[in-house]
Amino acid sequence: MADKKNSTQRACSRRKFIKNTGLMGTAFAGTMVSGRALAEGHSSSAEFNQAEHFSQLGPEFIYLNSGTEGSMPNSVIESFRKNIDQWASNPTDSYETDEMLGKHQHYNREKVARFLSVSKDNICLTDNTTMGLNMVILGLNFKATDKVIITNHEHNAILSPLSVLQEKTGLSVIKRDFPAANILSTMNSDELLEFLLPDTDELHGAKALCVSHVYPTTGVRLPLEALRKKADALDIKYLIVDGAQAFGMVDISRGRENITYTDFYACPGHKWLNGPPGTGILYIKNSRIRPPEFYPILSQRMTKYSGHQGEAGEPFPMVEALQVRGCSNAPGFSAMLEAIKFQQELGGAELVERQILSLSQQAKDFILSRSPTALVSPFKAPELLSGLTVFFPFNWDKPDQIFHDENTASKIVQALLKENIQIRSIGFDDPLGQGQKRYALRVSTGVFNTEKQLAYFQKLLEKILKQIFQPK
Template identity: 25%
Template structure:
């Protein structure tokens, strides 16, 4: 069914060859050739072969609803595990990233007065979940700032996190990789090693990780990943991947944390949070009634297409396009326009955050951002993500620091002092596999014209 194999010498990156290859790859998607879709950060596009089989599956189940599973979940989980560098017993199928993260955070064996250490660059859904968990279990939420200067180095972020750790109190370190507000990839391997040193559990929001990067989950040292199946991975909506480290690994040989299953129909799974050696926790977490199995099968098939194309090759193409976009943005609008680290390769992703307005006051004007985004969409057909969580993050009224943030900002903090350090309102776009340099050139030209009309 899927014969779009990688081929070629993946050890040498030749731009013209890669654009030609991915031009062919792009024909598997129903994306418009006129106004390319730059927002896999919200929802990806199912490849046509997957979409066709998905429709057949829905039709088949509609005709015979007794056929609950078109494909056994263990088969789908095996497909996912193969491409994600994990064992099948560590992979569960969730409904989305928020669903996966919620199961993890509510399943951790919390004790009152423990602390959860979070980055300042978290997604609204996860902020909401963390605040509820903290309230329910009597936890303290502590934040560490993520410097986003162009020359920020990964170790600065690690040291910022280190300063936020309270030995004996910090139970969990939570962060996104990449981070949604400004697209920065956080140095997850370094942060995992730091957490292990202090006996801290790591939980990562990887909504934009799967499908963008070449995932080797068992090599990351992270305890829990929540990953979207329908963003960069281009599976159907309402699918996600939950990774639960289920063994002592070279990257992380600390004892497995106790983990209570919040949602599972497995009658034989442990009920006390323990992890027997032969416990297939992925199967237990994937057993929760009768989901639409055409969704699950389609997710596995989308993963197979990525595997055949070569995940390392896809990652390099996406990151190369993002670098090209950053260079063009700086050339057209100036260095101030780029709102993310761009010198350290470890901190780059295929998510680009920018604000083209020349004056700081303009870059912090939410109404101006609304007008820019609306005109870019209406006049040129491009849709962007924009804005930070502003006054609705972890710091909010009546806390004294809340007044130092503003509506629509990224509510960051200084990595050294942890003082509030709000950042400009970001516009965000991605560099998915179906675009090329000409698409980026047209997009930035449209941004330039839009800026001239609304500034």
């Protein structure tokens, strides 16, 4: 009965969602909508019924922090509980032989692969983005003479394994700095990529480029097709992408953001997709990769590469070796499929992306209307936009008075939280910071948020920005 009720509720919400995002003629149930979601101009967002599908958030709680952790729709929670109950009732069979809960994860990997328009032998299910990136960076056979390019805004999920390699092998890591926030916000993708990755001898011939698809620090998106062209022009062998802030928000199954432009792509199921905690995906483009080019560092199947060939004479798939690593979050992986199904029943990844970007544009327009120089996130170039809106705190009554310290940002976050609104602060390197991190506020507009919630957030933010900077 619960499954039937959830299906009916989703069907009603989907019709409303599609109508309000202006794509009624292009979506149909259970199938991904083709084409890139970045349209010319943003439609009005659907008044999505949060209480109906995300009842655990509560009707009075405005959650604007999907970039840290997503919530879960009721159908995902029910699926997760059902899988846990099944596991508890027969643990051995669940682990060894069950189609959806078993250690090989053939069924779930196949479903995820279809969602991303790739093959099952390209997909390994992981606990999170960090696990996937560590599998890749520590698995590739880097030498001391190799160069790896990163930016100064990368997450520790990239920095940590690279630091291990620097300590162990002397690997050379080249760090490229982002431009100052006031310049970044007005750039287009060509200008930004040329700034980050100029055609120089230092960068040319690097072994790998390790970057984020969407940056948690500023909300800037680096288009995958453009990244691939840059990597090829610089003769870089591997493009390794941290997709923590993209999957579930950006359609990475086709178009200019197609995951196949990358060599390795790691992402979570528990942020923008709104799947269970402890779920993630690792995409490996070359399904035939094997030692000595790549080693399965977290696996129970390294012995498969000791001269072993599969039944058909094919090499053992690397993703299979990485998948079989002992007991993992199989109940969560299976429930992640329900999160994918939920997104599909809303009309597909393109409509979800459009909804998220429409809400994010509302947040950006609000900041621009009062204090344009406070906005960090890009707002002019559609290809750089994401569901993250990052801005520095400012004095509402004196909007040219902008603050960059951690204490001010934290005070505003806490003041909003007292009003049942959750955002977060974020620190990042900026050339104008003179070696000190600058702190900003970050708003994540998830698929469950509405225009009414954004309007209420804006009203409360204005009130707080007036109060907090009043003379004492």
